[in-house]
């Protein structure tokens with residue numbers, strides 16, 4: 164798994180590429196939290212378009228980052244979730260709670 | 268009429284998180300001999316990942332020497348096109364299986380687990396059985412039809 168990030172206006176977007184499982188989620192959590200903490204952006208985008216595998220650890224990762232964003236006053240936006248990511252978000256009804264954007 | 272076993276596979280490995288991907292890939296690879304759809308393979312990878320992760324993060328959570336913690340997987344392919352996947356640990360066991368299987372139920376305290384593992388296993392398969400005894404361990408048996416047409 165690989166994470167890159169990009170700043171555009173008041174949005175920082177992190178791009179997750181690869182498989183999200185419990186093993187990878189630890190490192191992902193640390194990387195994402197350090198971006199959220201140091202940048203405290205108005206909008207924090209999490210681009211899941213290149214997530215090839217995702218289990219409930221990915222769900223935990225997203226839920227945890229949603230709470231993390233709340234503590235620094237950022238809004239979490241899920242961007243372009245892949246089929247694998249969307250399936251897991253839907254099962255928990257998270258697709259109704261989260262802000263999900265598609266395009267650009 | 269009995270559903271004959273036409274192929275089987277067994278594997279065991281140390282309860283280390285790096286083996287989560289090994290486990291789901293091994294089972295998916297065994298299942299792919301019948302040429303199932305990509306969606307079926309994706310479901311299999313996800314449910315195996317859930318059960319193996321549970322054995323590691325819950326079953327063997329309190330054991331220091333991880334080298335002594337083994338996860339056992341057994342797969343049987345039936346003539347009818349059904350795959351039976353058994354995932355077993357000899358960890359702490361579950362006191363109340365029914366409660367543990369409720370959506371969003373988790374005993375995790377650091378807030379990184381969703382409590383949706385069993386719910387995902389249930390909805391991504393055609394059957395789940397959980398046998399567990401406190402102090403003895405847990406066996407999760409999953410059933411998945413490989414031929415979806």
Ligand SMILES: Nc1ncnc2c1ncn2[C@@H]1O[C@H](COP(=O)(O)OP(=O)(O)O)[C@@H](O)[C@H]1O
Pocket residue numbers: 219317321322325326327356358359360361367368372373374375380381382383384385386405
């Ligand atoms: N193999 C296991 N050994 C011991 N406890 C388990 C095992 N699998 C699941 N559990 C218990 O069942 C609960 C629910 O599991 P699950 O639905 O996968 O959610 P999560 O893993 O996110 O907590 C766990 O929090 C744990 O208490």
Ligand SMILES: [Mg+2]
Pocket residue numbers: 219317320321383384385
């Ligand atoms: Mg779980």
